Amino acid sequence: MDTRLPDAVREAQARMRKFVEEELVPLEPSLPPFANVLPKEDASRLVQRMRAEGLWALAVPRRFGGGGLGLVGLCALREALGHTTLWSLAPLLGSEPPILLYQANEAQQKEFLLPTLRGERYGCFALTEPGAGSDAASLSLRAEPDGEGHYVLNGTKIFISYADEADYALVFGRVPAQGGSPGGITLFLVDLDTPGVRVVRQIPTMGGARPSEIVFEDCRVPESRIVGEVGKAFELAQHWFDCDRIALQPPIALGAAARCLSLAQRHGVASSVDIAQWALQLDAAREMLYHAAWRADQDLEVRHEAAMCKTLATTTALAAIDQVMQWFGARGYSRELPMERYYRDLRRFTIAAGTVEIQQFIVARGLIRGYTGLGYEEVR
Amino acid sequence: MDYRLPEEVRLLRETVRGFVRESVRPLEGAWRPGEGLPAEVVASLQAARRRLGLWGLSAPAGHGGAGLSWLGQAVIQEELQRSPLGLWTLGVFAAGEPPFPMYDLQGEARERYLLPCLEGTRQAHQLVAPGGSGEGNVAVQWGPDGAVIDGALRSVPRVLTADIMLLVVEDGPDAWAFLCDPDLSGYRIGPARGTMGSVELVDLLWEGCRIPRERILASAGPAARRWRAHQQATVLAAGAVGAAQRCLEDALHHVRVRETFGRPLADRQAIQWMLADSARELHAARLLVYRAASLADAGLDAASAARRAKVFATTVATRIVDRVIQMHGAYGYSQDLPFERFWRELRFYAYAEGDNRELLEAEADGLVADLIG
Known part of the structure; x- marks a missing residue:
């Protein structure tokens, strides 16, 4: 057993972090509090740099010309992206197209997937x-x-x-x-x-x-x-829903909460035990995230794991960000620090793409009906 | 990256699971509330362990051990502690597993301490204390033929049968280990005080206690730290996971058959939420245990991962067992069912091998640094 991220993923994550620190974090103060697009000139410069540094389409399968880092890689990149409040701004998202398109037929891929990968369609x-x-x-x-x-x-x-x-x-x-x-x-x-x-x-x-x-x-x-076929959309999309539950929100939530906790630590606004309590919850959520992503990359069933991962990562991160805001007092509530923006954006994570209540229901139903076990690898 | 359990570990898990089901659980009724474990039950369990080769699991190869991976040991503890009789606080499965520093004993001390501990006729417990004077510290003075130690440690947990204290005194990054046998003069074990669980608390006092050179181990720091990580991850955290799993499995059965107002409890969302919360916490705890164990097996420093696994798993385990009590109603609270006992015993895991809050304090910087990347 080896639970460590592969070197290639670590290395890509470090490059993404550098990009985020150098390009996106400095832009944060200049954008309005409800911004959801980057100014055009910034957007094209950023996309160019992402391409030049090999950060574009890193998690896309190699057969489509991507970096082949899989869902584990996608999670790692998005975790790094979560370190900026600008994580959701549209141009950056074109680099990782909807996974469902990998299941489209050749003509559809030519018309939709490939142009999306080139950044021409969205x-x-x-x-x-x-x-x-x-x-x-x-x-x-x-x-x-x-x-x-x-x-x-x-x-x-x-x-x-x-x-x-x-x-x-x-x-x-x-x-x-x-x-x-x-x-x-x-x-x-x-x-x-x-x-x-x-x-x-x-x-x-x-x-x-x-x-x-x-x-x-x-x-x-x-x-x-x-x-796919008429009437078979959910069968086709189920695995994709599960993968999205793993890769879309949890890594962003973890990156965001990590940034807020480290701010709290640097400013000494809370005791180290209090900070560690939260950090340990996030550490556990992170372990769950990469375990689920690894399973998805092995084409193993991840319904249950995805549901647990989404619940733990999103609820813990949101609560942690709220806690850091509280520790900072009025400054935490102000727009001078990133907590308020993170909180407002991440609040939808426990609602969108399957509410956490639905995730709880999936887990409980699986256990009660015996679809899934409690033990390791008996989870099916 | 590979999260699969190796085939030999899976096979081992099946074997131990069968052993617990067939040989351990039938004996659970013999342990009466408020009483110690009957001697014949202990003897029968020890005999069964030897028969199955579940002995000397932590012993390095070359000392009669199987050289079993930490992951394998963690999985075994998960299975053993599915029974209250397998819990760490009872010490039954700690016999035959001496702390790592003791493997460095030589000559007569090896004959007198290591071998009986491996054999199971005696049992040693490792205790770590900072050097120096003052409450909670142990002062060491060196003489020509050994050391003289002075100090007091209060409310030290004593696990059932451990009669030897391996006192590890930290001295900067390194440590000395002293074998404290009750035969030493100037070493006093105070009266035992009861707890809500099986461990007893004792005060240990050293007053001008002379310890001969052959009972002292130099450079014991690394082995002592490795033992602590081993106990935290593969025994306490893994055991807490196994115990919580057992209780939750029982609850899962109960809520399917027990009806209220004409419908099974399992149909109630309040119950479903408790199940989902518990399953999630259990899954996360298990992953942290396996991470710590697999890091150690890869030859890396697992101290940090072991502390995290221990804090997380022991915290969620009591919470899960508490929910299981709730789901069973008054029966859950009663001594007819094992949950109250699991709860009382597991509660001590939050103190054992490092108080959870102290361990968290030690991890604060590392945790944030890891999250930041």
Whole structure:
């Protein structure tokens, strides 16, 4: 057994940290408190430097021209990215495309995945609906075949992150049963300039995120844009959901909380035992994170591990950041220190991409029904 | 990076699990509340250990040991401590496992102390104290044929059968170890005081206590520190994980069959939350134990990882057992079921081999540095 990160991952993480310290942290004070995009001139310079230093697409599989560092590598890079409050600003995210696209067919990869990797296109993920959040499988966006090789989409998606920056979306819709086909929830790749698609509004939040509402009205999508098979979207996406629960929020949360704790330590605002209490929780969350990511990289089932990892990392980091804010008193609440921005942005981590309550439910249900055990490697 | 348990460790786990199920758990009823473990139960367990080769697990190869990895030892302790009879505080499974510094004993002292400890007829407990004068310190004066020590250590836990104290006195980065046998003149063990669990607390006093050279080990620091890390990670933390796992498994069974208002407890979200919280904490604790053990097995310094594993695992274990008591209602609180006993014994793990708060204090800088990267 060896629980240490591989050297290549450590080295990449150190380079990312350097990039974050040199380029992003200095930009923090100059941006407005609700910024969610970088100024254009900064954005192109940063993307150029990321490419030049080999930080672009490091975790993308080698067969697509990436660095092949896997989910473990993606987590390590995002943990380093969490050391700036600007972690969520859009241009940086193009470097690691939606993992689900790796399962698209060759034509779809050519049209969506590869341009995304080149930084020319950018995708968002449209699952949530006004009537279907945690219970995503109850979604109602209709996708009806017109009998001429197209599907007609009607419905509304809501809280879709980065829809304002994106030019295509991965859309989950319900195909009605018809003839001999049972239909079911199906995944479509939709260009956002297709007639019948409208991003109707951006929803302000307490953080920088401004997720969008997207309305589909008689939007015709060719059947060649179906990823996988009709009715099989959740089977296709389940592993991807799990991987996202591991790699999207927990590493950012850990990087952010680590930065805040180290500030508390440097400024001597809390006793070392108090700091260590929190740091130990984060250390445990980090161990859980890389264990789950490693399992995903081995193509092992990670449903249970992802749920536990997301819960522990996001709730602990959020509570730790709140604690550091408290230790600092009024300064902690002020915009002179990063805690308030982190807190506002990270508050959505326990809600988005599966609330922590849903994660608790997944774990408890698994245990009670006997899908999963409590022991090591019996966790299935 | 590889989180798989090696095949031989998995096989070992199966063997020990079977042993605990068939040979240890049936004896649990013989340990009555408020009483010590009957001698015949101890004898029967020791005989079974020898038969299965679960003896001298920590002994280095060349001293009759199997040269077993720390990971293997941690997994064994997880399984053993699934029974209250396997808990560290009872000392049954500590027999035959002398602290690492004792392997450096030579000549007569080796015959007199190391071999009986390996044999299991005597048992030694390592105790670490800072050098110097004052309360809680031990002063050492060197003479031509040994040392004279003076000092007092209060409320030292005494685990069931340990009769030899291996007193490690730290002197800067290094340490001296003194074998304190009750036969020494000027060495006094105060009256035992009871606790809520099986350990007793004693005061140890040294007044002009002359210790002959052959019972003194020089340069004992590294071995003593390694033993401490070994006890923290592979015995206390791993054991706490195993104990919590057992209790949680019992709870999982209980909530499926016990009904309230016409539905099983398992249907209640309040219960589901307790299960999910416990499973998560248990998983994290186990990962920290395996990290510490695998670092040691790779020949790296595992002291820090062992402290972290110990603090985390012992803290969450009592919390998990407490939830298990809650899920079982009044039965859980009663002595009909083993949970209250697990709780009382495990509570001491937070003090053993370093008070958890002191260990945290020692880890503060390292933890933040590691998180920062």
